[in-house]
Amino acid sequence: MKRLKISQPECWLNVILIVLFGVLIALLVSACSPDQAANADTSSSNSDKAAQATETTQSTPSVQVTEAYARAVPPNSPASAVFLTLHNNGEQEQRLVSATSNVANVVELHNHVKQDGMMQMRKIDHISIPAKGKTTLKPGGLHIMLIQLQQPLVVDSTIAVTLHFADGSEQALTVPVREISSMMQQHH
Incomplete structure (x- = not known):
């Protein structure tokens, strides 16, 4: 079985990309949250x-x-x-x-x-x-x-x-x- 060698800079780049992707997903999920829509309705009609x-x-x-x-x-x-x-x-x-x-x-x-x-x-x-x-x-x-x-x-x-x-x-x-x-x- 042959191991794939990844250089240290490439490894860090992969880690950074994974973290950024996770943050992007979290932001998208929170932007679609029903709680925020309810809070926006409350504040706009208050x-x-x-x-x-x-x-x-x-x-x-x-x-x-x-x-x-x-x-x-x-x-x-x-x-x-x-x-x-x-x-x-x-x-x-x-x-x-x-x-x-x-x-x-x-x-x-x-x-x-x-x-x-x-x-x-x-x-x-x-x-x-x-x-x-x-x-x-x-x-x-x-x-x-x-x-x-x-x-x-x-x-x-x-x-x-x-x-x-x-x-x-x-x-x-x-x-x-x-x-x-x-x-x-x-x-x-």
């Missing part, structure tokens, strides 16, 4: 910042977030909440299992339940988003609780919130802060 959450990273392809906002609170308030709608376009149920934020030391998933004739807020393990359905987080119901605030949440500012799903994926959002009517504030 004229109302209060109606859309932005800056999605490592997104769950089947879950889209709309109508995200955080409740404005006065200085020294210990807590606030984030509300949004989760749309699951996938064939399987998704679960939101936790969230984090740059403005709170503790972030929990909560629900309001009626117990002994009184509405009470309870921490929950997850929030389910049905296949081909949606789940709305709203005052008086499911919500993301921001506890031990590190700063006041002022109207027209934004906060960072990252949603963590059971499948290990996450969505990083920029959430606008809005005023909520006094009747709805009684729930928090």
Whole structure:
């Protein structure tokens, strides 16, 4: 069996060509990524910042977030909440299992339940988003609780919130802060 001899410069040229080819393939694949198309659609149609959450990273392809906002609170308030709608376009149920934020030391998933004739807020393990359905987080119901605030949440500012799903994926959002009517504030 005869061995083919390749000179060292030719060997390096082959390695460089293989690496360049791999980079080219990676760029082509990422350019055709559905996540980028979805992000482009979101940013081009995002004229109302209060109606859309932005800056999605490592997104769950089947879950889209709309109508995200955080409740404005006065200085020294210990807590606030984030509300949004989760749309699951996938064939399987998704679960939101936790969230984090740059403005709170503790972030929990909560629900309001009626117990002994009184509405009470309870921490929950997850929030389910049905296949081909949606789940709305709203005052008086499911919500993301921001506890031990590190700063006041002022109207027209934004906060960072990252949603963590059971499948290990996450969505990083920029959430606008809005005023909520006094009747709805009684729930928090």
